[in-house]
Amino acid sequence: MSDTKAEKRISAVVSKWFYTEPLQFAICTSHAIVPNASLTVPFRSGKKRIEFAPEVLDKLTDEKLLFYLNLEVTRILLGHPYQRKPYNAKPAVLSMASDAVIWQLNTRNRKTDENEFANLPGVQYLKQMAGPHVTFPDMNFEQWYKYILDIVLKSKNAQSAGITSIEGFEDSSENAELWEENEEALNDIKSDIEDAIIKEGYGKDGGEVERAVTQGVDFSFDYRRALSKFRQNVVSSNRKLTRMRPSRRYGFKAMGSRYERKANILIAVDVSGSITDESFEHFIHAIKNFFFLGIIENIDLIFFDVNLKLTKPVSYKKKIDLKEVKGMGGTNFQVPADYYAEHKSEYSGMIIFTDGDGEPPQIDGCASVLWILDSRINFEKSRQWITKICNCQATFLPF
Structure with a gap:
């Protein structure tokens, strides 16, 4: 001024x-x-x-x-x-x-x-x-x-x-x-x-x-803050040491480091019969809002109910037609958990969009997973069992 x-x-x-x-x-x-x-x-x-x-x-x-x-x-x-x-x-x-x-x-x-x-x-x-x-x-x-x-x-x-x-x-x-x-x-x-x-x-x-x-x-359950925390965990997992040789005084303990600001994320979207068209649109909107910040190198989407709805992941950039992926059955969270485990080397973390209606999965290796529920009510019903799973966070969409 x-x-x-x-x-x-x-x-x-x-x-x-x-x-x-x-x-x-x-x-x-x-x-x-x-x-x-x-x-x-x-x-x-x-x-x-x-x-x-x-x-x-x-x-x-x-x-x-x-x-x-x-x-x-x-x-x-x-x-x-x-x-x-x-x-x-x-x-x-x-x-x-x-x-x-x-x-x-x-x-x-x-x-x-x-x-x-x-x-x-x-x-x-x-x-x-x-x-x-x-x-x-x-x-x-x-x-x-x-x-x-x-x-x-x-x-x-x-x-x-x-x-x-x-x-x-x-x-x-x-x-x-x-x-x-x-x-x-x-x-x-x-x-x-x-x-x-x-x-x-x-x-x-x-x-x-x-x-x-x-x-x-x-503040505790703001999904944007949960996404930011998840982002920090993903970025931190990409730490790379920069010193090529040890320090004379401190050896390798004093090595420098840098963080890759890009990451590959797997997003699993629940499309079971209990998911409404409105919830699906809210999921897609939330993905768009957050990931347009530019810190994600690649986003792969998978859709599931009791099994995977497509044979391979879909790039986020592709327009998604709900009719192509909508399921009619129940929900099996083990399906996206197993897919993530099989392709763990390809991704820095996974996000699951769901209403939480299903049996808790077994997720090995303490992978970084963020569960985003479609409502506050469903969040309250599911957050206790979700947070008992190693390295899993839970939040909800405020729509």
Whole structure:
């Protein structure tokens, strides 16, 4: 940032947060804070940065600047700029949904809606369309998006003059222009919140929202974090020594090492009769989301119920037709376990997508295996027997 009046005021707030609001401070320091003279809103976030409008901030009191900066940090803590967006998402509605969630959290904690959060564009729009004293349901971000989008599309303004004619729509759209899915950023945010939980570092002001954020977050069973841990195990297994001859002082104990950042993974997908088409699509979507990060050299897919459905593995790059692999029988986990054992030299690890309905297999050699269940309920039913198998982890898809 350049040394402007606005920058100095922001720096003063962030510096104070170092002592009073450790969680907000951690979020600010994990994002680049940069000026954007073209903005008409005080702050906006996304793409690992927080942008501010110098001229807009110059007209705000210190109290208002603090409010808007804290508002943007709260959006980040909630993960709104980095979550997966609905198909063909409208940025303005995303921003309004974020406003609604934040207003809802503050209203719930402070037992009143007479606060500045009630003046957010998204909340004002809702009250304008549904009435100032309406009681809104307790919903998450995605539910609010669908709820507001339905109201917007049914409004007379949207029907007659177009969706952008609605008052405040353009400003809300500007708020969310930088928003895009970023799983790495979400993991970093969750790590900051975990640190705050461990260290009780919420701060003395504004802690209500942060605590409310964490109430619905299950860090232990987040499938993205489980995948990251699995990835680390796979990469670590590819350690190679780099020293060609022993050190004179320490011998071979001081040898250098490097890690291959590529790995071959076998993914076994349960296609038995108990697996729904929806679960299958969720499996494929999860594979796409994670492995597009580029750390996997090759992904082989096998499909099974009581036996293998294809004679050889399928490359992930090939479009999968569920009709070609769908089974009708039960589930035999020994089938993918045996295949993995027979081809162990070809793979660094195996992931099994399943509903967990079957007998535990015998997996020899303490192979690195991650089981991903299709729901929280099935995860709770299966995790105990899965984690008893050597070097097996378990998690579930939150869809």
